[in-house]
Amino acid sequence: MEESVGRCGFISVVGKPNVGKSSIVNRIIGQKVSIVTPKPQTTRYRALGIKTTQSGQIIFVDTPGFHEPKNMLGELILKTSREVLKEGDLVYFVAEPGMPGPDDLSILKLLHREGKTAIAVINKVDTVKKELLLPVIEDYGSRYPFVLIIPVSASTGDGIDELVRKTMEYLPEGPKYYPDDVYTDQAARDMASELIREKLMLYTREEVPHSVAVDVYEWKGSNKGIISIAANIYVEKDSQKGIIIGRNGTMLKKVGTKARREIELLIGEKVFLSIFVKVRKDWRKDLNVLKDLGFSRKAIKW
Ligand SMILES: Nc1nc2c(ncn2[C@@H]2O[C@H](COP(=O)(O)OP(=O)(O)OP(=O)(O)O)[C@@H](O)[C@H]2O)c(=O)[nH]1
Ligand SMILES: [Mg+2]
Numbered sequence: 001m002e003e004s005v006g007r008c009g010f011i012s013v014v015g016k017p018n019v020g021k022s023s024i025v026n027r028i029i030g031q032k033v034s035i036v037t038p039k040p041q042t043t044r045y046r047a048l049g050i051k052t053t054q055s056g057q058i059i060f061v062d063t064p065g066f067h068e069p070k071n072m073l074g075e076l077i078l079k080t081s082r083e084v085l086k087e088g089d090l091v092y093f094v095a096e097p098g099m100p101g102p103d104d105l106s107i108l109k110l111l112h113r114e115g116k117t118a119i120a121v122i123n124k125v126d127t128v129k130k131e132l133l134l135p136v137i138e139d140y141g142s143r144y145p146f147v148l149i150i151p152v153s154a155s156t157g158d159g160i161d162e163l164v165r166k167t168m169e170y171l172p173e174g175p176k177y178y179p180d181d182v183y184t185d186q187a188a189r190d191m192a193s194e195l196i197r198e199k200l201m202l203y204t205r206e207e208v209p210h211s212v213a214v215d216v217y218e219w220k221g222s223n224k225g226i227i228s229i230a231a232n233i234y235v236e237k238d239s240q241k242g243i244i245i246g247r248n249g250t251m252l253k254k255v256g257t258k259a260r261r262e263i264e265l266l267i268g269e270k271v272f273l274s275i276f277v278k279v280r281k282d283w284r285k286d287l288n289v290l291k292d293l294g295f296s297r298k299a300i301k302w
Contacts, residue, residue: 006056009171012088016103017065020123023154025049035198048185057176073284091118120146126153196259230274
């Protein structure tokens with residue numbers, strides 16, 4: 001790694017659920033750092049997206065959307081997002097291009113309390129007319145002393161280059177923390193679990209997407225050059241197990257095929273994926289199970 005001194009720092013990417021935090025990080029990095037779905041509360045762990053440029057390194061910390069916790073999992077998640085917000089050199093406050101709602105306002109309150117240097121990133125500008133954007137920008141500007149307010153679209157890429165370029169100016173000077181070719185801190189095994197969870201969230205409805213946890217518990221090479229991966233999907237009730245397996249196993253097969261293809265792309269190897277569905281009653285309320293599944297490790301890791 002070249003040891004040139006440029007700018008390097010951590011950006012805490014925060015906002016309410018579903019505003020496009022993970023999409024923005026993925027777009028900037030050019031890789032799937034965090035999974036994305038149309039459903040709120042997709043991200044559960046903080047994950048680093050590392051962008052190395054000629055002038056330095058920006059380390060984005062993607063976080064779960066701030067929301068009122070309904071169980072132990074929700075509490076761990078909220079704790080993660082709060083901690084990350086406090087720790088960053090700079091905060092991206094991500095919002096949708098509309099007037100702020102109660103969730104946006106409570107995050108702004110936290111920003112005030114912590115006195116963080118922050119950029120407001122108004123995402124999804126592809127969904128509104130330009131003239132509707134101005135009052136939103138003015139409103140956010142009046143609520144917090146943001147150093148910048150930048151409209152972007154993670155979907156089209158609009159405004160993203162400008163955002164990255166301007167972000168550099170607010171980072172401390174220092175050497176890079178990570179080698180140039182590293183784009184995330186996540187282990188392949190954890191990313192594989194997330195890809196399986198993404199497919200589950202995409203193909204199921206109502207409470208099911210939020211009731212699943214995935215644990216990749218085996219990862220081994222075979223003599224034929226195929227990686228053999230085994231994962232457990234945990235659900236909270238028998239009825240959810242039935243939904244995930246689907247009629248004649250069709251749902252599980254679809255999830256498995258889609259996830260396997262993406263895992264193969266991620267690791268550049270052929271994969272044999274076995275998935276099992278298990279019921280762990282009310283696992284989201286049980287700290288012991290959450291610990292088993294690595295939630296507390298991932299929640300506090302920084
Ligand atoms: N039209 C449009 N949709 C977007 C844009 N950015 C993200 N989305 C969509 O918004 C939804 C939520 O995106 P995510 O990136 O998962 O949002 P998030 O803020 O990370 O959500 P949580 O992890 O649940 O807090 C997905 O369906 C995205 O495809 C955008 O710029 N324009
Ligand atoms: Mg997310």
